[in-house]
Amino acid sequence: MTLPGRPRAWFRRLPVVTRLVLAVAITMSLVLAGAAGLVYWRVKTALDQQLNDDLSTYQHSLDQAVRRGEDLPPGPSGSLQQVLDAHGRILRSSDALRHRLLLTSAELGAVTGGATIRRDVGSLLPITADTLRLQARRVTAGGQTRIVIAAVRRGHRDEALRELLAQLALASGLTLIAASYVGYRTARAALRPVERYRSGAATLADGTQHLRLDVPGDRDDEITRLGHTLNHMLARLEAAAERERRFVADASHELRTPLTLIRAELDVALHRPRSAGELTDTLRSMDTEVQRLIDLSNALLALEELGSTDHLTRAPVSLADLVDAALAPHQRTAERAARDLTTEAAEVTVHVDTRWLRPAIGNLVDNALRHGHGSVRLTATVHDGRLRLCVTDEGSGFPPEFLPRAFDRFARAEASRTSEGSGLGLAFVQAVATAHGGTAHAANTGHGTAITLDLPC
Structure with a gap:
């Protein structure tokens, strides 16, 4: 159903439940x-056919009587009869x-010309007295x-038709009321989870965590799938907020x-005059710290991009x-x-993101060269659709208490390693492995350290 512009805009402003109920009602x-129209038409057609059959039978008996010059026979109960001459004068008529x-001048002329007239006198509604159905036909009797x-x-x-109309109106009204009520209850029940989700989202907007x-x-209907989608969105928003919080905290800390x-x-350089x-020396020290800031910023941005x-x-x-x-960059x-x-690498083709995996391998090698001995x-093998990369050195290894947090951001094994570096290298390696759907593992071999990446390829 197409609504004009203004009613359509008014309709769209209504609450969803109201719109659904109105749509069901309409x-x-x-x-x-x-x-109802079909039922009424079928019943009316049947009643009219019966009435017309009775009228035609009665008309035939009257025609025969007029031709023979006999008395007019009685018809069905309450029937009427009338005989006119060619000029419309009444010759015989019911009391x-x-x-x-019964005929108008125009109808009289048409019947005289040979036409057959059939029409109703009185209306169905409003109720009128002496409602008739008449039929007029020309008959020749004795040359006249x-x-x-x-x-x-x-x-x-x-x-019978009025009774049928009343029953149809009553039945249709009750059916419409019942359908509207069922539609209202169904719409409310269907949209109740949506309202619950809206309330939950409002709670989230107020600062509620987790x-x-x-x-x-x-269930697996549209509303349930919407709820799962919203929960997935909430999880993503929470993860994004957590990443942002961690990024700010890590950046501010480091x-x-x-x-x-x-x-x-x-301050020291400005405190007193200094030699060239x-x-x-001061500028070189500052340059070292600036480069450290650049490396730290790049590492943090890379981790953030991988996480998102x-x-x-x-x-x-x-x-x-x-x-x-x-x-290649680490050979010198x-x-x-x-x-x-x-290195020992299998001559096979793998499907990976080289943009991230190449620097991750470089980080492992750089970490071994910088902190190991x-x-x-580096060994790289493929087995059952998985790529296994392992970098080993011959250093003293990680302290046992450091292994569980080796891949944490800014984690440093101070007991066995210097404080050089940002502490983000292994965190970046693990982020690359996770993004590929794999894992990263660090272990002490007894002869040094082994860090392994296991990725689907």
């Missing part, structure tokens, strides 16, 4: 009106009619033209130290080429430190 009204002519009019009363037929909507677990050192260097050499990325861009790449590209560092850096070895 639709049911149309259906009931159509059904109930007296001298009332006669107009024979037969009429039967419609009282029983009209009463909020989840109460979604039934034994940026404080280099910024404090830079400020201290500047002292100023150069839904899908990695996997592409086929040669595993050997990937390992060589990741180790290993040579300067007189340490062996060896002896030879550094």
Whole structure:
């Protein structure tokens, strides 16, 4: 049903339940009106057919009597008769009619010309007295033209139709009320979870933490799926808020130290006159801290981007080429430190995101070169659709109490390692592994440290 502009805008402003009930009521009204109209038409057609049959039979008997010059026979109960000449004068008539002519001048002319007239006298509604159905036909009797009019009363037929109309109106009204009530209750029941979800969202807007909507677990309808979607959205929002909180907390915690050192260097440099050499040393110290700030910012931004990325861009790449590209920047560092850096990579193709996996491998190698000792070895194998990357060194290993938090942000094994670095390298490695749907594991081998990545490829 198409509504004009203004009613449509008014309709859209109504509450959803009201709109649903109105839609049900309007639709049911149309259906009931159509059904009632069909029933009324069928019953009326049957009653009219019966009435017309009686009228035609009576008309035939009157025609025969007029042709033979006999007395007019009686018809059905309450029937009327009238015989006119060609000029409309009444020759014979029922006592109930007296001298009332049943035909108009136009109808008289049409019948005289040979037409058959059939029409109703009186209306169904409002109720009127002497409701008739008449039929007029021209008859030739003894060489003269006669107009024979037969009429039967419609009282029983009209009463039956009025009773039918009343019953249809009552039944349709009750059905419409029941349908509207059922529609209202159904709409309220269907939208009750939506209202509950709205209240929950309002509670979240008020600052409530760890909020989840109460979604039934034994249903799979549209409203239930909406609830699951909202819960997923709430989880994502909570995770995003937690990432933001952690990012701010980590950044403020780690940026404080280099910024404090830079400020201290500047204060000392400005406190008294300094020689060119002292100023150069101060600038070099500040440059080191600035580079540390840059590295820290880049690491934090990379972790944040990994944490908020839904899908990695996997592409086929040669595993050997990937390992060589990741180790190339560290070969000179290993040579300067007189340490062996060896690789063993299978000649296979893997489907990974090289944008993230290459720096993760580089972080592992850099971590081993910076904090470990002896030879550094990288092995890369593929088995049952999983890529296994392992970097080992020959250092003293992690303290046992440090292993459970080795991949935490800013975690440092102070007992066995220097404070050099930001403490975000292994956190980045684990984030890359998690984004690929894999895991990262650190362990002491007895001859050093082994850090392993296990990823689907």
